[in-house]
Amino acid sequence: KVMDEILTAVRQVARTDTTVLLTGETGTGKGLIAQTIHRLSDRKNKPFVHIDCSAITPNLIENELFGHAKGAYTGADEANPGRILQAHGGTIFLDEISELPLNAQAKFLTFVQERYIIPVGSTKLTPVNARVIAASNRDLENFVREKRFRSDLFFRLNVIHFELPSLRKRKEDIYQLALFFCERFSLQHQKPFSGITPKALEVLNNRPRSGNVRELQNMMMRAILFSDDGWITP
Template sequence: MSRLIPMIGNSASIQNVFQLIEKIADSDSTVLITGESGTGKELIARSIHSLSHRKHESFIAINCAAIPADLLESELFGHVRGAFTGAIQNKAGRFELADGGTIFLDEIGDLAPLLQVKLLRVLQERSFEPVGGTKSIHVDVRVIAATNKNLTELVKKNLFREDLYYRLNVIPIEVPPLRERKEDIPLLLDHYIKTLNIRKNKKIQGVTDQALSALINYPWPGNIRELENLVERMVILKGEGVIDYADLPQPYRSSSSHPAEVSHAMLEPFVPHFQFPESGIDFNSVVDQFENHLLLMALEKTKWNRNQAAQLLGINRTTLVEKLKKKGLKPATSVVSQPKPQHHISSVLPDRTHQINIPQPDQNLEI
């Protein structure tokens, strides 16, 4: 029996990743997946395996950061009886268990130098010796590695071997953080509300526009994992009805997304001489805020006369009104007396969500 793992996403950047996965899945080439924690690196690795000719063999995942270096060597490569105290019998390592299938080396940036050498040899020759052993073991394994660290930086600092980096980086897949693909947020919310309703036997119908706009503005440092956990929490706590802004835990109620709190002063830093920060910017959100700033300037100048403001901005009145509605911008005083109409998230979603469904074999081993 196979299960489906849906990977959700309509943004150009994640669609590119989906296309890449489909293109390279069956190639046997080594893959290096980079991206922040919770962006879907492991899901991508499983997808690649499940779309490859190895799909009926094992997928073995191992987190290189979670196991101390001395234990990790024996976990990866196995050991022979008597190799160290407690090694009472031969034990196969993860590479041997993955023979014929795929090994997923998570957090590869944390691999100790000695193990980097050993891994390099596996990648070059597909063979290794177990700890304490002298006989080489040959394996046919597809290697997929992942890291949330900047490996080229680690190479520069001599913390990661350059030759190993090039051996791993045959097919690089960069997974963008969720805040750089905000258009996927409504799709993911919808997906997780539906699946968690079923799993937890609840009846959440969606989220209000105001809650949605707060969630779209939120930076999601924990990416999709954080979104999934938040939805689970809200589905359980609320149980039924529509999730509103007031239902969101505090960190998700960003001031910029709350109409009552959108202020001129907040946007001031973006004009007139924007200084590009060293750390870079979130392009869409800066442009969005700059647009808000211009709209608010025109509206304040005209005491919120939309006709005159539209003229000042050189846009149609209907365009202005649509923008204000979409952004939830209102004169500060009218917000309290005019509650926003509630729209369910499902009503704002396209009928068809773009996703790839990957058949998943049952035989997945993981430590």
């Protein structure tokens, strides 16, 4: 139900160029929704650039995002356009945005407001037309209170906000999702799938799952791989 409402809103928002903020626990589908927004937008044939801020060393992140001029520092033999420019015409998806260091947050705010970037070691403004989607599994408002996240950037990102529900809050979706994954993996791995026994479903419904949909997906993958007769049992 909550998810249906989100998907309806996603369809409406996708066609506009508004900035979208996605929050929710790990594995609730933030990445999937970001891709869906891009796919349903007029930008679908342009790049979708996914940047996981938690996966980049903090002191390299400005280079990675905004690029650098040739000779910006020792060893910068070539200019690097940066990932934001790569998203020109398309969508830039800033994942785990809570992990963006404060100095990079300031630069990113400039981009979100003014739609240009200044590569490291350059003075030239480079206009970039890219739709911004940001995601976080942290409580960003708390980060703002703790001064770990800029409030002005938070308000700029928080235009359209989707909070994706944990699987605990939408138990009614578990069976459909489990079936969907079983059917998919059975096709992918040429394994039989006959059904999920009522006992197995009971376990699925009542087991706490902090990894949310991702964890359910992995469980169904293992269940299909190890089932002999295609029945998913507890």
